[in-house]
Amino acid sequence: MPELPEVEHVCRNLQKLVVGKTIGCVEVRLPRIICYPSIQEFCAQLQGLTIQGVRRRGKYLIFSIPPFELISHLRMEGQYRLAISEEEQPHTHVVFHFTDGTELRYRDVRQFGTMHLTDRPENYPIGLQTLGPEPFDESLNASYFLQIAGRRKLSVKALLLQQDVIAGIGNIYADEALFLAGIHPAASCWQLKKKDWQRLLVSVREILQMAIEAGGSTIRSYADGYGRHGGFQIQLQVYQREGQPCQHCGREIVKIRLAGRGTHFCPKCQKIPRVQSDSQSVQRRKEA
Known part of the structure; x- marks a missing residue:
């Protein structure tokens, strides 16, 4: 923050x-x-x-x-x-x-x-x-993430936090974007298909835009140049809602630790993709 x-x-x-x-x-x-x-x-x-x-x-x-x-x-x-x-x-x-x-x-x-x-x-x-592209950069697309991710076993949450991959995303908005996209934060990058990356990019942009319009999120002490607090914290779906019911399905929000950060998600709305065979992964990359 x-x-x-x-x-x-x-x-x-x-x-x-x-x-x-x-x-x-x-x-x-x-x-x-x-x-x-x-x-x-x-x-x-x-x-x-x-x-x-x-x-x-x-x-x-x-x-x-x-x-x-x-x-x-x-x-x-x-x-x-x-x-x-x-x-x-x-x-x-x-x-x-x-x-x-x-x-x-x-x-x-x-x-x-x-x-x-x-x-x-x-x-x-x-x-x-060494900053990566801005989330709203028009040149940023699913193919970029496919190329960056490759066959990495890195979790998608960890990738979103890497500032040399995409600039500006931190713990709050990574959790929220992954929830909106319906992607499990612990999913390995190589498991995601092009359509998954596209859906995630759309979700990242939507969440960030909503947060900007709300003046950001005040979790602890954030205030803007006028001394005003943000308002997006009241719209958070998973971040810091451990043990509370998911507002979409009612399942309890879970907190785990990924990339050294507390990570919040809904185990029903966000499922880890089914593991593909090596031959399926190769074919997917060719199609991309």
Whole structure:
């Protein structure tokens, strides 16, 4: 947390709140948040510059502050909030003081967030450089997943969490998309047919779009640039509903551990595909 919908919502808020504002100075209260360059360079290089835009890539926020780009990863609980200078907020680690008297404050209770300031792509954080395609990328299709998955015994849930395969999906929306697609999270990638991948991709896009429109999901502490909580958590079908009845069939939601993450699913609505013989798998790949 936050995942793509939350970061997208924060991005859209920041586009309204800070684009066009000029930075008077920067105050860094927790040095380890700044990964590149040095604290002194970070503060000096931003002074007097104007924020021209904000965009999202995967779970990263990218501020366009010519000639630089400020790359921010919120990690577990990072938050941005626009405030006036008289206000004080706990766990504030970086403050961008604007010339109009307002401040953009970065708060992070867990202190896992990062910031990189650079004018060269080679200095981007590795995680950003290696991101896979965006879920809404028109070039993303079932054939891409078939090629990536191959005969891997990796579970489909684990694959969805790999940011170099598809960007922005985390634990919440992987569980929800798999439920909507009717695919068991522990199913091996090689077991899925092209039609399964197509159905899953449609479900991923539908779930993410719904979550974006709802302002994201507030499971613990997520809030947008206005301090508002998300609303999609009330629409969750399986995530964190262990022991509760499935809203489709009434069967009890189960929680297991996959790829080191708690994974929620309905054992009736999401069944593992029947294991195919090697010859059937070869034929399937030829047909794809």
